[in-house]
Amino acid sequence: MNENVTYYPREAVQKAVTEYETPFFLYEEKRLRGNCRTFKGAFDKYFPNFRPLFAVKANPNPEILKIIADEGFGVDCSSESEAWISEKLGIKGMYTGNYTTEEEFSFVKDKGMILNLDDISMIPTIAKLGMPETISFRINPGIGKATMENNVFAGPDAKYGVPFEKAHMAYSAAWDAGAKRFGIHMMTGSNVPISEQDYFAGIVRKLFEIVADVKEKTGIEIEMMNIGGGFGVPYHPDEKSLDMDVVAKSIREVFDEQCSQYGLKEPRLIAEPGRFLAADTGFLVSRVHVIKDSYKKFVGIDASANDMPRPAIYGAYHYISVLNDSKETEKVSVVGRICENNDQFVRDRELPKTKVGDTVVIHNCGGHAYAMGHNYNGRPRHAEYLLTLDGEFRQIRRAETIENLFRTTNYGN
Amino acid sequence: MNENVTYYPREAVQKAVTEYETPFFLYEEKRLRGNCRTFKGAFDKYFPNFRPLFAVKANPNPEILKIIADEGFGVDCSSESEAWISEKLGIKGMYTGNYTTEEEFSFVKDKGMILNLDDISMIPTIAKLGMPETISFRINPGIGKATMENNVFAGPDAKYGVPFEKAHMAYSAAWDAGAKRFGIHMMTGSNVPISEQDYFAGIVRKLFEIVADVKEKTGIEIEMMNIGGGFGVPYHPDEKSLDMDVVAKSIREVFDEQCSQYGLKEPRLIAEPGRFLAADTGFLVSRVHVIKDSYKKFVGIDASANDMPRPAIYGAYHYISVLNDSKETEKVSVVGRICENNDQFVRDRELPKTKVGDTVVIHNCGGHAYAMGHNYNGRPRHAEYLLTLDGEFRQIRRAETIENLFRTTNYGN
Numbered sequence: 001m002n003e004n005v006t007y008y009p010r011e012a013v014q015k016a017v018t019e020y021e022t023p024f025f026l027y028e029e030k031r032l033r034g035n036c037r038t039f040k041g042a043f044d045k046y047f048p049n050f051r052p053l054f055a056v057k058a059n060p061n062p063e064i065l066k067i068i069a070d071e072g073f074g075v076d077c078s079s080e081s082e083a084w085i086s087e088k089l090g091i092k093g094m095y096t097g098n099y100t101t102e103e104e105f106s107f108v109k110d111k112g113m114i115l116n117l118d119d120i121s122m123i124p125t126i127a128k129l130g131m132p133e134t135i136s137f138r139i140n141p142g143i144g145k146a147t148m149e150n151n152v153f154a155g156p157d158a159k160y161g162v163p164f165e166k167a168h169m170a171y172s173a174a175w176d177a178g179a180k181r182f183g184i185h186m187m188t189g190s191n192v193p194i195s196e197q198d199y200f201a202g203i204v205r206k207l208f209e210i211v212a213d214v215k216e217k218t219g220i221e222i223e224m225m226n227i228g229g230g231f232g233v234p235y236h237p238d239e240k241s242l243d244m245d246v247v248a249k250s251i252r253e254v255f256d257e258q259c260s261q262y263g264l265k266e267p268r269l270i271a272e273p274g275r276f277l278a279a280d281t282g283f284l285v286s287r288v289h290v291i292k293d294s295y296k297k298f299v300g301i302d303a304s305a306n307d308m309p310r311p312a313i314y315g316a317y318h319y320i321s322v323l324n325d326s327k328e329t330e331k332v333s334v335v336g337r338i339c340e341n342n343d344q345f346v347r348d349r350e351l352p353k354t355k356v357g358d359t360v361v362i363h364n365c366g367g368h369a370y371a372m373g374h375n376y377n378g379r380p381r382h383a384e385y386l387l388t389l390d391g392e393f394r395q396i397r398r399a400e401t402i403e404n405l406f407r408t409t410n411y412g413n
Numbered sequence: 414m415n416e417n418v419t420y421y422p423r424e425a426v427q428k429a430v431t432e433y434e435t436p437f438f439l440y441e442e443k444r445l446r447g448n449c450r451t452f453k454g455a456f457d458k459y460f461p462n463f464r465p466l467f468a469v470k471a472n473p474n475p476e477i478l479k480i481i482a483d484e485g486f487g488v489d490c491s492s493e494s495e496a497w498i499s500e501k502l503g504i505k506g507m508y509t510g511n512y513t514t515e516e517e518f519s520f521v522k523d524k525g526m527i528l529n530l531d532d533i534s535m536i537p538t539i540a541k542l543g544m545p546e547t548i549s550f551r552i553n554p555g556i557g558k559a560t561m562e563n564n565v566f567a568g569p570d571a572k573y574g575v576p577f578e579k580a581h582m583a584y585s586a587a588w589d590a591g592a593k594r595f596g597i598h599m600m601t602g603s604n605v606p607i608s609e610q611d612y613f614a615g616i617v618r619k620l621f622e623i624v625a626d627v628k629e630k631t632g633i634e635i636e637m638m639n640i641g642g643g644f645g646v647p648y649h650p651d652e653k654s655l656d657m658d659v660v661a662k663s664i665r666e667v668f669d670e671q672c673s674q675y676g677l678k679e680p681r682l683i684a685e686p687g688r689f690l691a692a693d694t695g696f697l698v699s700r701v702h703v704i705k706d707s708y709k710k711f712v713g714i715d716a717s718a719n720d721m722p723r724p725a726i727y728g729a730y731h732y733i734s735v736l737n738d739s740k741e742t743e744k745v746s747v748v749g750r751i752c753e754n755n756d757q758f759v760r761d762r763e764l765p766k767t768k769v770g771d772t773v774v775i776h777n778c779g780g781h782a783y784a785m786g787h788n789y790n791g792r793p794r795h796a797e798y799l800l801t802l803d804g805e806f807r808q809i810r811r812a813e814t815i816e817n818l819f820r821t822t823n824y825g826n
Binding site for chain 1: 497
């Protein structure tokens with residue numbers, strides 16, 4: 001995790017824009033592996049049996065998944081397609097659906113995933129398909145935290161998880177249906193910042209309360225504890241990365257304290273970062289095509305909100321670099337080509353003075369970026385390149401063609 | 414335009430769910446043609462030379478486009494792919510890009526579209542490619558209106574259009590570059606409600622001021638006036654449809670008054686509705702798979718925000734019908750399967766008591782619905798069916814497969 005969100009691989013970008021049509025995503029393998037090691041290393045130090053999973057939804061590119069798996073991570077999947085690609089790549093892990101259909105369970109159940117159930121009501125469905133030996137439950141602790149309202153993953157208004165007061169009923173029902181080994185999962189926050197990094201120890205404490213309650217009420221010993229994701233990364237230059245050693249150590253302390261207090265055998269710790277591994281490894285690289293003096297100044301680039309919707313739908317901040325040697329700055333809005341006024345990557349930000357043809361680099365586009373892309377306004381999604389450890393570029397996803405956009409009709413291919 | 418947003422073709426839906434896998438979109442040809450006739454008929458009455466265009470971005474399905482073209486509409490395109498499919502279908506119209514690249518102009522320029530330019534700075538680009546005889550400009554009148562903040566299409570913070578004070582400079586420059594015939598365009602609002610239907614006459618008055626100013630300053634007579642879209646439709650049962658006769662008549666009055674006042678030859682009127690034609694003709698049909706008693710009650714359906722993102726990203730209201738005979742109601746949230754807490758089609762709404770297997774119909778999903786869909790969380794987009802005039806179902810788009818989601822990598826097809 002590089003603290004410096006203003007960093008980007010300037011020379012590589014300079015070279016890439018001469019070779020490839022903009023816009024495109026560029027991922028840095030070195031940084032990706034570095035993030036994996038920072039994360040896994042911090043937990044391995046305190047939890048020799050630690051099981052890290054990557055939240056595929058953050059970046060489902062198969063080549064990205066292979067690198068992360070090579071660093072010792074499994075997968076956290078949330079849909080059939082994520083389980084499908086993981087099986088193709090030989091990566092196992094956990095499956096956390098929500099409002100999962102029978103067809104979905106049926107598709108996923110033989111793909112090497114521990115099923116993490118979102119509700120008691122799913123047990124009969126699973127049992128019908130054949131109860132697995134191991135089952136986990138996602139718990140809603142009744143409280144939640146996130147930097148953006150839409151990403152609240154717990155609390156009374158959240159659609160996720162078994163209410164913690166009913167957890168023991170869920171485990172009992174699973175036991176009765178034939179499950180023999182159990183996990184517990186909580187995913188309550190998103191992009192939790194350094195200022196609140198004691199949050200993770202807090203949710204572990206809450207999980208132990210539930211584990212103890214389940215043991216007391218049902219005799220079931222929970223063997224795995226998945227603390228979810230939500231490990232925040234800096235987007236703004238004023239923000240700092242979580243200190244993973246501090247986070248892991250604080251969780252270690254809660255483990256020691258709680259296992260002793262409740263007389264529990266230590267469960268295996270699992271975590272499922274997505275953004276933390278991938279976000280700062282990816283850059284959306286685009287070119288300036290139009291500079292417009294309207295009521296204010298707009299810099300029009302060839303990338304649009306359909307490539308990376310976070311600013312459009314969340315108002316999210318992304319740092320932007322302009323690849324030129326301008327000493328002057330000016331206040332501009334950097335906008336895309338979609339006919340929605342929210343297609344603005346930044347609004348009224350002081351940036352180096354740009355001209356047509358300049359390269360614009362949008363940072364923190366490695367997680368929840370391409371993955372959230374769409375085709376509104378008939379805009380195709382663009383290519384992804386990997387800057388490999390040996391400094392070469394490798395295309396890891398081609399751009400969509402116009403024909404691709406119509407391939408599910410009689411007109412494309 | 415049916416006033417009754419609670420309407421849906423119940424018998425057809427009942428039949429369709431026995432034949433097709435949910436979720437799917439169902440469009441009603443009869444209603445679509447009806448909306449086209451209501452809209453075009455109202456304007457034809459007052460403007461014999463009226464030119465209606467359909468905003469393809471609202472629903473780019475080729476079979477939908479064919480029906481609308483058959484009703485006498487051209488197209489309003491905003492991207493290469495929209496121009497591409499229109500050319501394939503033999504439909505001409507207008508092209509309004511924004512921050513348009515040279516490649517984009519080059520692709521579009523021979524596709525039978527009048528180019529509607531978003532900025533003066535685009536003239537040299539166009540001129541380089543060969544100046545067309547006819548050019549239109551999109552004007553930003555400095556004021557705007559919309560029911561949702563993200564859809565403000567004009568005003569000082571809007572990225573669109575030539576500031577109206579500079580309009581004459583744009584026309585002069587186009588003339589100098591070789592253009593001989595001119596249009597003017599304004600798209601300032603979205604989903605304008607009946608309570609503000611005098612808004613359309615207002616923008617026409619504003620356009621005439623600019624037309625007169627341009628004539629006075631440059632001698633150029635503008636021959637076409639495109640008043641954009643933004644014709645609102647009811648989403649909530651308490652809302653009413655615009656009265657298109659009143660709207661068209663009010664515009665007629667402004668035309669008469671302004672042409673006389675400024676001594677202008679009457680320009681040809683153009684409008685480009687999207688939502689107004691398509692929205693209420695489409696229904697997202699899904700089934701209940703999970704009913705969850707958490708801190709409150711959630712009804713989990715097989716459709717998700719990736720099928721129709723308006724509630725997730727705008728908090729938009731959509732009417733929902735539950736196809737059962739329940740006399741009881743209960744307050745529930747209807748949610749999809751994506752791991753974002755905004756994947757809730759309705760929150761805490763009183764609906765007929767549902768059970769697993771019930772069909773849930775989300776209304777007003779014919780425009781800006783499938784078109785805004787995406788694949789986040791690895792979720793495929795689903796099929797589209799047309800209920801034809803003779804009461805048959807026709808598949809007009811198949812569902813995406815998992816392999817399709819990975820086809821731009823080495824793993825799908």
